[in-house]
Structures are given as structure tokens and as C-alpha cells.
Amino acid sequence: MSEVAQNVGATGRANCGACHFKGGGGDGVKHGDLDTSLIKPPKELDVHMSPEGENMVCADCHKTEAHQIPGSRYHMTVNDTHGKDLPESDGMPATCASCHGLKPHKKQKLNDHVDTLACQTCHVPEFARGGKPTLMYWDWSTAGDKARGVEKDENGWTTYNFKKGTEKWEANIIPEYRWFNGDTDYIFAGEQVEPNEKGVIIINKISGAPDDPNARIYPFKIVKGKQGYDPETKQLLVPHLFPFNKEDKTAYWKGFNWDEAFKVGMETAGLPYSGKYEWVDTEMYWPQTHMVAPGEQSLHCDACHSPGGRLTQVAGIYVPGQDRFPWLDFLGWGLALLALIGVAIHAILRILSRKKNAH
Numbered sequence: 001m002s003e004v005a006q007n008v009g010a011t012g013r014a015n016c017g018a019c020h021f022k023g024g025g026g027d028g029v030k031h032g033d034l035d036t037s038l039i040k041p042p043k044e045l046d047v048h049m050s051p052e053g054e055n056m057v058c059a060d061c062h063k064t065e066a067h068q069i070p071g072s073r074y075h076m077t078v079n080d081t082h083g084k085d086l087p088e089s090d091g092m093p094a095t096c097a098s099c100h101g102l103k104p105h106k107k108q109k110l111n112d113h114v115d116t117l118a119c120q121t122c123h124v125p126e127f128a129r130g131g132k133p134t135l136m137y138w139d140w141s142t143a144g145d146k147a148r149g150v151e152k153d154e155n156g157w158t159t160y161n162f163k164k165g166t167e168k169w170e171a172n173i174i175p176e177y178r179w180f181n182g183d184t185d186y187i188f189a190g191e192q193v194e195p196n197e198k199g200v201i202i203i204n205k206i207s208g209a210p211d212d213p214n215a216r217i218y219p220f221k222i223v224k225g226k227q228g229y230d231p232e233t234k235q236l237l238v239p240h241l242f243p244f245n246k247e248d249k250t251a252y253w254k255g256f257n258w259d260e261a262f263k264v265g266m267e268t269a270g271l272p273y274s275g276k277y278e279w280v281d282t283e284m285y286w287p288q289t290h291m292v293a294p295g296e297q298s299l300h301c302d303a304c305h306s307p308g309g310r311l312t313q314v315a316g317i318y319v320p321g322q323d324r325f326p327w328l329d330f331l332g333w334g335l336a337l338l339a340l341i342g343v344a345i346h347a348i349l350r351i352l353s354r355k356k357n358a359h
């Protein structure tokens, strides 16, 4: 304790990151935009936190008051209507507009977009950009094959682990874009849930629609997986993973028996279990807000305003240049052809007339 007491000091990226970079059991497992590459990031990775840039610490944006850390992923502030927090604060200092204001750009056309797009959509062009991969897929149903042990791909990233099942790690990922007003509805342990029409249980449902004044198009990491589900009580199952003691064989990571692991896990959580389990597809949304790239590396016009642009999947908007209409193309090429014929006729006439003049 004296060692601890003698080392009390200001917070930094590494000590906030001691928990937030390694949540979920390892570096980069959870967020996608928070991993150990942010301890000393180059400027291309994070303009704010890079020692070559502003060298900010987490608490420069997450400015605490009475040990309350502002910023959330349950109720986020997607539309900051207040703008700059100096001279007067709205109590939410972490948003981009708190420092940059509501019209941050010199170029007016970019400022025209901030009613539709979150700052992060253009300024976090890809996540997991710091050389560390993030976990994108986790299928528990395949776990238990001790003969396979642990398998890795050519990058050294785990593809199979007999304790955890099939994994997929990726880096430099283009986010998925959704309308989002900042509100997220998480499933709690014990809540009754059923798979949606696609057979998927969404762990945390995000809210937001084009006609919602607080909603913007926001970037997300969506992690997919397969988890234990009780088809009778309609609950996601809590597995017992770590053994309580040396004798405990009911833990999955000791006995490798899902029946036992779900039974003891649910019992310990004080929840009912029918004794039947299935594997169900799940998805979880992780908002992307860190790893802000320098201005010149943010999304430029053609990332969206071109055929097959980044926002193709987003409903409720018309993005000029993104969508290709076959008849428009046909008309376009038709016009180009007419123009070419016109040019050709013009050239022939000029050649003819020059010949005439020469005579």
C-alpha cells in the first residue's frame, strides 16, 4: 500500500488503458478504437493523443468533476447542441464540438454535413489502425476440442482456442454505419429475448432514425458471435468458466461440459435454467470515437459520393453520386456518344474547310 500511496499522480493514457484497452480478456478484444497502441500513438493514429500531436490524456476530453467521468456508451451525446464548452460548460466536455464548436471547418460544404453525419463518421476512417487487431467474431459452440488446442493464422492471430471456440481478429477495419441518437438498450442477464427475423439476438439495440433530430450516421464495430441460449426460458445463458477451486469440475475450463457449466453458471447467477441449450447468433454494437486521424486522412468526398460509397447500406438518405441508376448510365453514355459524333463531324468539317482554304 505504501508503494501505491507514494505513486499517486495524474492519470494518463496507460493507466486508464490498463482497464479500457484490455477489457474482455486481452488487448483490443472489445472496443476496436481503444487498445495499447494508444499509449504512444503516432499522429496518423490519433491526432489528439499522439506525442507528435497534442499529447492529450484521456482526462483532457473525459474531464472529471468530483470523480465522475463524463462520456458513456449507454447514453451518448451524438448531437451536442451546446457547442464549445468555454467559457460556459454544458457538463459534457468530451464531445468533439466541446472544443471544435458546431461549425469546425473552414470549408462550408463540410459544415453542411454535420446535421446528418457524426464527426466520427468522417474522422475515424478505419478502426484498429494501430497495428493491434480487434476481435470481430467469437463462436463459443466450437469450443472443447483439446486435440486442436490453439490455432493461429499467418499474422499470429488466434483462429481457434479450445477454451473459447472459433475467433476472428481483424485490423484496419472500415466501420459499419447506422443512424444513432446516443441511446442504447442493453439486454440484462435474466431478460427474455428471442432471435429476430434473421435469427440473431442483438445484445445492445441502438436507437435512431433519419427523422430524429438527435440522430446522426455514426460508425460502429459490430462483433458477431454464437452464444448459449435456453429455448424454453428464452434467456441467454451465463456459463460457469473458471473453477471455484481445485476440486470443481463443473467449470467449463475444467470439465469441458456445457450442460454442467450452464447449470452451475445460471444457478450461481440466481437465474432459472430448463436444462436445454442451443447456440444462437448474436451481435453487439461498439461505437467508434477514438483514433481520430489528421484532417487530410479523414474521409473525402468520393468515399461517399461515388458508386458503392460507404453509406450504401444506410436508409433514409439520398447521397448524390452514390447510387447508380442503369437508365441514367445509359443516358449518360448515350450523351457521351452523341458528343463524340459531334466532335468527329466538327473535325471532319474543319479538315475539309482547311483543304478548301489551301487551294
Ligand code: HEC
Residues within 6 Å of the ligand: 013, 016, 017, 020, 031, 034, 038, 048, 049, 056, 057, 058, 059, 060, 061, 062, 070, 071, 072, 073, 075, 076, 077, 078, 094, 095, 096, 286, 287, 289, 290
Ligand atoms: C479527443 C477526445 C477524447 C480522448 C482523448 C479520449 N476520449 Fe474517450 N470518448 C470521447 C468521446 C467524444 C466519447 C463519446 C462520449 C459520449 O458520447 O458520451 C468517448 C467515449 C469513451 C468511452 C465510452 C464509450 C465506449 O466505447 O465504451 C470510454 C470507455 C472511453 N471514451 C475511454 C477513453 C480512454 C480510456 C481514453 C484514453 C486512452 C479516452 N477515452 C480518450 C472522446 C475522447
Ligand code: HEC
Residues within 6 Å of the ligand: 011, 012, 015, 016, 017, 018, 019, 020, 058, 059, 062, 069, 070, 071, 072, 073, 074
Ligand atoms: C480499474 C479499472 C478502470 C480504470 C483504471 C478506469 N476505468 Fe473507466 N470504467 C471501468 C469500468 C469497469 C467501466 C464500466 C464499463 C461498463 O459498464 O461497460 C468504466 C466506464 C468508463 C466510461 C464509460 C462510462 C459509461 O457510462 O459508459 C468512461 C468514459 C471511462 N470509464 C473512462 C475512464 C478514464 C478516462 C479513466 C482514467 C482516468 C478510466 N476510465 C479508468 C474501469 C476502469
Ligand code: HEC
Residues within 6 Å of the ligand: 047, 048, 054, 060, 061, 093, 094, 095, 096, 097, 098, 099, 100, 119, 120, 123, 289, 290, 292, 293, 294, 295, 296, 298
Ligand atoms: C479537449 C478538446 C478536444 C476535443 C474534445 C476534441 N478535440 Fe480535436 N483537436 C483538439 C486540439 C487542441 C487539436 C489540435 C489543434 C487543431 O488542429 O485545432 C485538435 C485537432 C483535431 C483534428 C486535426 C486537425 C488537423 O489540422 O489535422 C481533427 C480532425 C479533430 N481534432 C477532430 C476531432 C473529433 C472528430 C473529435 C471528437 C471525437 C475531437 N476532435 C475532439 C482538441 C479537441
Ligand code: HEC
Residues within 6 Å of the ligand: 096, 097, 100, 101, 102, 104, 105, 106, 107, 110, 113, 114, 117, 118, 119, 120, 121, 122, 123, 295, 296, 298, 299, 300
Ligand atoms: C463529411 C465528412 C466530415 C464530417 C461530417 C466532419 N468532418 Fe471535420 N473534416 C473533414 C475533412 C475532409 C477535413 C479536412 C479538411 C480539408 O482537407 O480541407 C476536416 C477537417 C477538420 C478539422 C480541421 C480544420 C479544417 O477546417 O481543416 C477539424 C477541427 C474537424 N474537421 C473537426 C470536425 C468536427 C468537430 C466535426 C463534427 C462536428 C466534423 N469535423 C465533421 C471531414 C468531415
Ligand code: HEC
Residues within 6 Å of the ligand: 109, 110, 112, 113, 116, 117, 121, 122, 299, 300, 301, 302, 303, 304, 305, 310, 311, 317, 318, 319, 320
Ligand atoms: C461520410 C460520407 C460523406 C462524405 C465524406 C461527404 N459527403 Fe456529401 N453527403 C453525404 C450525405 C449522407 C448526404 C445527404 C445529406 C442529407 O440527406 O441530408 C450528402 C449530401 C451532399 C450534397 C447535397 C446536399 C448539399 O449539402 O448540397 C453535396 C453537394 C455534398 N454532399 C457534397 C460533398 C462534398 C463536396 C464533400 C467533400 C468535401 C462531401 N460531400 C463529403 C455524405 C458524405
